[in-house]
Amino acid sequence: MQWMIYGANGYTGELIARAAKQGGLSPVLAGRDAGRIEALARELDLPHRVFALDAADRVRDGLAGMALVLHCAGPFSATSAPMIEGCLAVGAHYLDITGEIAVFEHAQAQRARAEQAGIVICPGVGFDVIPTDCVALKLKELMPEATHLSLGFETASGLSPGTSKTVIEGFSTGCQVRRDGRIVDKPLAWGRRVIDFGAGPRSAMTIPWGDVSTAWCTTDIPNIDTWLPLPRAAIAAARLGNLFRPVLGNRWVQARLKGLVTRYVKGPDARARARLSTRVWGEARNRQGDRKVVRLTTANGYALTIDGALAVVMHLLSTTVTPGCHTPAGMLGADFVTRLPGSGAFSISDR
Template identity: 60%
Template sequence: MSAQNDTPATMRWMIYGANGYTGELIAREAARRELAPVLAGRNRESVEALARELGLEARAFGLEDASALAGQIQGHSLVLNCAGPFSATAAPMIEACLRAGAHYLDITGEIAVFELAQSLNGRAQQAGVVLCPGVGFDVIPTDCVAAALKAALPDATHLALGFDSRSGFSPGTAKTSVEGLAQGGKVRRDGRIIGVPLAYKVRRIDFGDGEKEAMTIPWGDVSTAYHTTGIPNIEVFIPGSPGMIANAKRANHIRPLLGISWVQKLIKARIARTVKGPSEEKRAQMPTFVWGEAVNARGESRTARIRTANGYSLTITGSLAVVEYLMKHQPAGGAYTPARLVGADLVTNLPESGPLQIV
């Protein structure tokens, strides 16, 4: 069934990776809102246990067989993929969604996934399928800031974005970060994504909670902000202590080791055993400060700031806001960023978000 033919009342949708840290949080909130997702994942026992508790349907399947996977998706209007690392799960799930006529959303921050989605824009248009990765904290707030800055300074040539968040990692985010260390830094120069060292650039930034030393990171906006704004030069920053920045610079010397398969497996296995993700109490105590700066060729600049909920809390409400948007609207098929799909005001409409201020 094509996603374009469904109405909100009949829309059948799926959360894949519902048994993971973030997937479960989203599933619980979706159940509370009576959105009735089908819960799915590899681990039958944990998926079915969660589904029984929430009174929802469960499915258990892996992503290895493309034809079988498309069959599992068939009849669903939308899939929200919460199973990271998305370097392993996004490509097969996007392919299955294109074959099955289901919209694809995920909560990645991985540049390669965003670029993959954009490369499939033509197929998505033909299929009438929306491909919109990054509908969580990665990258809703920064994408909306980018869109707002483009509107405020239409001839901007350089864009810097960043956020100050101290929420800790979930297992999936930690595993993705390990992969990112091995790949090094990324920025966009003259419209192209290029590799740079980790902590390639360091500068002092007031994200909204006082000025701090900050370093560049290979965040998803290096891809998405370009597709949202067309600004050809993009960097993304996070604050870091002197020790953290020094460690990032030192990691450049051991990056070849971090890329070895067995080293990755060893580190990820340890993460699976030891990283649990922040508690609800901890999330509630830790808001996030998001910042952006646009500059044009004449040196004119605009600066944007917004305070939002904790990153994981925003991922819950942000992803479901996009799900509910697609339940109520029928956008043309294609590859989107969150701000292009829903609008630059998406972040300000989420719980605990303050106003987006531009000076």
């Protein structure tokens, strides 16, 4: 069955395309940048298509004959909806590597349409959010009566251009958490605490990570927040940044900042990706105050995205999966992440 990597000319899309070819797979490479797509397709000896996402008929024509699309072209806040519509129209499974809450929420809203079209919609099949989603499900299995779930990660890897642009978009929205089943807006760095992600206590703050949406779908736990370790000075600066959120959300300012990203941000090289691992942490609590904590060490986020995304692709192309909207752990189980290269076993404790 034919399948496509859209955005194969981007940083992560190209890494996935090269890994797919090395693994004996033959995806169709696609994107809107004809020069870069054609050059990569020639180098890898793979088929290609060139089309933009600005018109529904172009997207449908571009996806004709595809059984599955792995969507890697960010920022996903702008690109995911038209690609999902195209997949619904042609009957192709939709996967992406986003970590954006709004994208997950939009995808979940298409559940009934996906069921009717007979396709699977599963965003977040990379570092965003495979490890944290699997930790969330493991905690749910350990504490079925949990009412509160906290998730976080610690990594030294740099950001790709696409991820950097997503972070810039987040400057204007502040933080989001889930409370009593609803997503609510909070100021930047609204929550602060000390967390041991696996290498000793670190100061940490809340961030608007995709699990605020996906972990709810995976676990039904009604209160969810997500955390990132940062120096106290950086957390203080983030809190101060709340004063400038209206300016940071200005369209001109956003465009200028994203332009700087395009010019200067290249993403970590192969040596950095191989050297740097990621620590993932999760904590579940029940009404009685009991706790369960799960820690996990994985490969670098970009390496995990490559292996995780391709593993989900192969699963969907070789296995019958109930149509609808899924999360990675919901579809492949809590232990999925531990089977990926560079991942260890879950470490479980009460603190």
